[in-house]
Amino acid sequence: MSMMNQGRPSSPAAAGPAAPMTYTGNKGLMLEEPLIFESGSVHETGVDLEAVPPHASRLAGLERTAPIGLPGLSEGETVRHFTRLSRQNYGIDLGIFPLGSCTMKHNPRLNEKLARLPGFADIHPLQPQDSVQGALELIHRLAGWLKALTNMPAVAMTPKAGAHGELCGMLAIRAAHEARGDARKVVLVPESAHGTNPATAAFCGYTVEDIPADPRGRVDTDALLARLGAGGGQCDVAAVMITNPNTCGLFEPDLKRIADAVHAAGAYVYCDGANFNAIVGRVRPGDLGVDAMHINLHKTFSTPHGGGGPGSGPVVFSAALAPFAPLPFVVEENGKFHLVEEETATAEHHELSFGRLAAFHGQMGMFVRALAYIMSHGADGLRQVAEDAVLNANYILRSLEDAMSAPFAHTGPCMHEALFDDAFLKDSGLSTLDIAKAMIDEGFHPMTMYFPLVVHGAMLIEPTETEGKQRLDQFIGAMRSLAEAAKAGETDRFLTAPHFAPRSRLDETRAARQPVLAWLPSLPPRLAAE
């Protein structure tokens, strides 16, 4: 999902009381915490190490002499520092985290435990393959599930997140075109697409063209088909990147038709699978004509987001693209597992592979978690996941559409997320941002703001299936009360929100204008001069 990039600039409103009431600045259990550079010292340490045995240095005089400036803290103070910091954060563990397009579902603790088994966490990617058979088998099994759930014949496990998966998919498409000497340069991307879609297409050398949305929040199929045919005989479109369910939380009913046309034009369909949670176990993208799709294990398959990562974005491929999939990958032969790498690719009939995407074999830690999640749900449970996710989103949509404004609600049910816009705030003097900040006071994480771009002041709410009815009802009640207050003109309360968070609104303009990106006791002249 995406950060706010329009709407009210998030610079502070009228300043509140600056001096804290307490000597320490703490307020009960809401604790202030200095930077380690202020509290630590380069002489302190929180580790004990064996004594260094005498030895003659082999560093050819390259020893570091100047101080580095890395403060240390005792173990106790380290635990305290990061515990106190953690308490200034919101997480799924605290409550509903309805960030649309992010699928913030419960992260099972079993998966954390299993990912830490030494047999998974404490093995080296370059160990002899005989010594890591269990790890290779695990990757192979997860790959099998992903292929079956999507009805696609191949999967690349190495991409490190969704955007990396997009890159993987688009590179396969380029490789496929190049293999037949066809140097197409255009990729069509719907307006409503996530920023990584156009960024990825550009990153691997394509020209990006927008496709508009139709009034029902779907891709404008006619415009798309027209553009495909536009080049006359030889189509210059390499691929269409489409998100399904799309970022308005809606299913693209024409996808199959589009895919057929794309294929007829000699192009490929890349599907952004970030929203796979809505359909897992109920719909297989392979049945819709998709050629490549990344699956965010850190969304659909619940590996924790960890404040921004790590992710894992395996990409499933159609038969047409499978030969171009990247190295390395795992193959089973008579119950033994081995990696196909550069060395063996040709022998293994994989000479068309576009090559290696990154060092080593992918996000193993995430694979363990995702497989545990998948086994815990099974085919029946995953289907239920999609159903409950969609049910929850529709429950929110129908419970809030009268109090807020839902631009596409009239078109029928939504999928896993409910999209609202800021029409209901018209004349209130309030923006989507103000609603979000007031939600913080209520103890919720705000929804995704100002994304997708196809509606004004978007508020994209994705509850996920792990929210129960009671939590949803409380959330709905709070949202209704906020909407009513906003419409009733209680402007001040919103403009100065949040009131109860560890910080009030932060001055983002200042942060960008005078960037301070590292701690400095005082700015040294060189930096200050710039």
Added chain:
Amino acid sequence: MSMMNQGRPSSPAAAGPAAPMTYTGNKGLMLEEPLIFESGSVHETGVDLEAVPPHASRLAGLERTAPIGLPGLSEGETVRHFTRLSRQNYGIDLGIFPLGSCTMKHNPRLNEKLARLPGFADIHPLQPQDSVQGALELIHRLAGWLKALTNMPAVAMTPKAGAHGELCGMLAIRAAHEARGDARKVVLVPESAHGTNPATAAFCGYTVEDIPADPRGRVDTDALLARLGAGGGQCDVAAVMITNPNTCGLFEPDLKRIADAVHAAGAYVYCDGANFNAIVGRVRPGDLGVDAMHINLHKTFSTPHGGGGPGSGPVVFSAALAPFAPLPFVVEENGKFHLVEEETATAEHHELSFGRLAAFHGQMGMFVRALAYIMSHGADGLRQVAEDAVLNANYILRSLEDAMSAPFAHTGPCMHEALFDDAFLKDSGLSTLDIAKAMIDEGFHPMTMYFPLVVHGAMLIEPTETEGKQRLDQFIGAMRSLAEAAKAGETDRFLTAPHFAPRSRLDETRAARQPVLAWLPSLPPRLAAE
């Protein structure tokens, strides 16, 4: 340590604003959380279990039929419930926790990890002894350290906490007297002693007599010696229970002299070792004539308090009491370890043992943590622990004695904790309790209040050695500012404190008068009638 039992009753002052400002009652990251009985349902569950295979019940018709009334929650909601609750708690991980007599030091995370190794956590106390040699060896090693650190020849590892250790020690003393046909019935306990001392003596059938404190905060040696001699020829005193360092945070300089007199009178010295942290590695209680002393592993050796337990209270014994130590215990023979239990006690020359204190062999989980702590510190580090603990306490004493009032500060240095009284609050209209509640607003856990009983409105501050100078300086600054505000007549701020905690003062009187000890949707008639 001890809960407040005098001073201002903790019933609420003037009521503040009752209605929460938010719809949910939450305030940003300070989240309200209902009881599971309100949010859960008996139909919900957070576990998946295998299907029950068909079987013919062997329960002779004793199956439960009526509903039990145990609500369940999904795993996600369970995690959330307890995470949200945890955020309403203070812990060492959040900041200084200067609860005198409690030794709230940093709890190393290595120790948590080791205690969870399946080889320690997942073994059964009744496994064949050959299958638990590592566990027995660990107990034996820890026992060795405890004996060496105290210079005592024997140790009982089974007591489950400090008070249980006291029981163990006092039973050994009774057994020793009985073994020589001497049915002494009196135990002398200083006024300043912790409540568990008299309670324990009474629990195992002794009559308790108080010994007064002298004006310097120590046991009144003369009074004690006089009482020993009072019975004429045959002394009726079985034991003296003394705490050293005592609960005023002071070393008992006469302990050796007292012990000699006690022994001369045919009695024993029980030492409450709760405060061993002050002297570990610098003074060995065995050198002071102690016959039995419990060691709170959950204090000196940093096993976590866990909100009230578990603890572990091994008891070291002098040669005189060693034969009476309880069963079972671990013995090494040619590198093999075995348990001496009832069956083998006689064969092993332990027929005088007073018997078993509890099921099984003690608090293994705490033993692992304590041994890891001890090995991490070593003989040098433990000595440093005592020195830093004492240094920190004296630093607080000397930094606050002018702003507050320290009744025994004039007698010289304190040990690991600094005792203040409420003299500095005279005429302020404020009590020790009010200071404590204001500390909560500052982000500190309050010190121990109203204990020991020998001073008025006691405030017992034990920083421990794991606090750094920076944290102490901030604490001192805050305490000075509070003391000044109190003396300057800023009464209101104190009387209504805490202002920033999840709850303001709780009505303890009401809780005791109309006890509600279990959740009931509404009181059933039988209970209501009482």
Added chain:
Amino acid sequence: MRYLPLTTEDRQAMLARIGAASIDDLFVDVPAEARLPGPIPGLAPHQPEMLVERELARLAKKNMAAGEHPFFIGAGAYRHHVPASVDHLIQRGEFLTSYTPYQPEIAQGTLQYLFEFQTQVARLTGMDVANASMYDGSTAMTEAIFMARRLTRRGTTILSAGVHPHYVKAAETLCRFTGDKLVTGIPTMCCNPPTEDLADIVDRIDNDTSAVVVQNPDSFGHVADLTELAAAAHAKGALLIVVVTEVVSLGLVKSPGEMGADIVVGEGQSLGVGLQFGGPHLGLFACNQKHVRQMPGRLCGETVDADGRRGFVLTLSTREQHIRREKATSNICTNSGLMSLAFTIHMTLLGETGLRHLAELNHARACEVADRLAAISGVRLLTPNFFNEFALELPVAARQAVRDMAEMGVLGGVSAARLWPGLAELEQVLIVAVTETVSATDIDALVRALTEIIGTEYSGA
């Protein structure tokens, strides 16, 4: 030293503020002859984290961990699957590193779960109220005997032969000194199961009987209806104390409260806590509201704060040592706080539905194993009615059989001889516990091991 934050400069500055020349000046009250001049000789110096971990991991590996072997041991400590979220949650620093909730305004987390724990235990046991935990089941039982004495002002307690022998020993230790009289039973092979008829106990109740103590399921696994015993005790003015060492049984078996118990004590380690080589475990203690003021241990109660919001506090502390000192109902202070949290979390995950399911699964598995083992020639099932543990008579000495099975990698149960040493009659009795953690392969391994041992012994005889 990784845990000690003071630097040498800090120490100097602090000594200066204190006005002491050296740290030794702060230890002046210690008699000169007791001052150690340096680290205690013969003890190891401090060690790096990595080496401590390596060494203790080495010790851990010398033990046969239950999870890595077919495992059938019970006898007061049961191995159940504990969901991973339990251990995750009890490690939250705000729970792990907090103290007894003496400052309720910043301990609502602890207090609320204690209130939930008390309610769960009360409901499970069928009583009105439960306390905030005791050390373990055995110490809880001794406290219950004393509580009954205080309530009835009578001096004799009758203990069933089925009570866990360690519990009995622990009670005997204390009663030897307090003067409480215990009448204990001895298991015997004349009975089937090897515990006395409850009717025998009824006969022994008299006007000096403060309480009758019965364990259910008992130490051989036998499950009994205690309703008549309760009535008989009550008729003579005595109380019924019921001991439950396998709390999972309460998901399926009628609660002690429903059978008329006055006090229920138990061991709670089955839920959330684990085996732990015997400790820390979790003592449960429940009774009816009318007896609450004679209860030992801490109690958490509901109240309101100054702003009228619901909150929780420790209450009725006038029963406790820190207020009442020598007049307290018990000397207990630190209890099993974190273990009660683990219990509450596990129970919340289960809920009533999960607990019943779990209990049924245990029972079904145990029935299967009992049948499989009883089918081995020479093996006889001694307990017709049981929950998840039962007793067998083997054709060989059970103690040696247990050791032999361990050699074969199977932890196959506890011999009665280990629990009641010296009772020759019980020498061939093996007590086997079967929980949901037992797999089909585990069962096969047990059957194979036992069959082989019996065969071997026969041929050897």
Added chain:
Amino acid sequence: MRYLPLTTEDRQAMLARIGAASIDDLFVDVPAEARLPGPIPGLAPHQPEMLVERELARLAKKNMAAGEHPFFIGAGAYRHHVPASVDHLIQRGEFLTSYTPYQPEIAQGTLQYLFEFQTQVARLTGMDVANASMYDGSTAMTEAIFMARRLTRRGTTILSAGVHPHYVKAAETLCRFTGDKLVTGIPTMCCNPPTEDLADIVDRIDNDTSAVVVQNPDSFGHVADLTELAAAAHAKGALLIVVVTEVVSLGLVKSPGEMGADIVVGEGQSLGVGLQFGGPHLGLFACNQKHVRQMPGRLCGETVDADGRRGFVLTLSTREQHIRREKATSNICTNSGLMSLAFTIHMTLLGETGLRHLAELNHARACEVADRLAAISGVRLLTPNFFNEFALELPVAARQAVRDMAEMGVLGGVSAARLWPGLAELEQVLIVAVTETVSATDIDALVRALTEIIGTEYSGA
């Protein structure tokens, strides 16, 4: 289903509110032929936690865990002791289950540690600023090449032969499509160490050179002074990109910044993260302030809140995909947040004192092992200068030697042939890494294994 809280009644009530007859009504937009009527056939149904745990633990046991064997593998992923507190802290739910800090008022925890992380990385590498992490070292390097192209508007990048071959391959994959030209070196046994002289690279720099990419220590372990190379690159208007795959080396070795680097990329898994079979790892990216607007990835900056209090926010996001879409500096979105937290915690525990100590300990151990191995007859040390990893020429094929050692329970290094397959010249080269985790027994085991293998092979030849 333990993760799904809705009950059947909930679902009914919600469908009613929505006005749908059944859940199928919500999927009406899906074309009929793509609707699956039920669970996908052939896939297993849901399983209990206990069974999932048992099955995955079984797979885990099929791997040789590094901690249970003498372990000497490096080559871009190093095994260090990570203090237990690191893993404890990163599991705090507020860290683990949070998203990218888009709402800074309730994400100050994440934002402050990112600011600390950025500062630590900047100081370690000797640069002004660092970003909030990349996926890993290899993808960071590719991004650095692109950044250099944007900064210099030149199309050719020279890569040293000592750069990790996987990193080179990853860059080649992308550059094949973007049109960036890469000039890569090939390790050869003519050099000692088997990488080209830096002087050769200097010769190749021309006016189309955007950057020179050098790894230090390089893939054979060799440590070099890059000062002159930096000067030569700068003289031709090119940038110097330095790759660091073993971040612990920066505790002892002069930083890239001190040697004149313009961009430093690296792999941070050595601190806090662990081996993880190759992922998730932690990409480091640092540069000087003047280039920051061409940097890829997220940046956290300091600011104030409406009440004037210091706080942190994500900033300069006009470089990023969510604002700039096809004009972004990179397509990266999710990065390695939690790994940067682990790194920051570990680094905070170490502090400068600890890091230097750790680095020295690594170096000292590596020196010892190098000498021990070089003393085996037929073995030659190829890297005179190294930090904690070095290359050996064996008298036998290294690839088979590695496999044979593994059979003997020793994970004895990586063969050059695994890294650079097809280079016959390197067939007998073994790359050995030695960290503080290596014990004296481990060293003995390695020496014994290698000696034996060499002996065996000799006699077999």
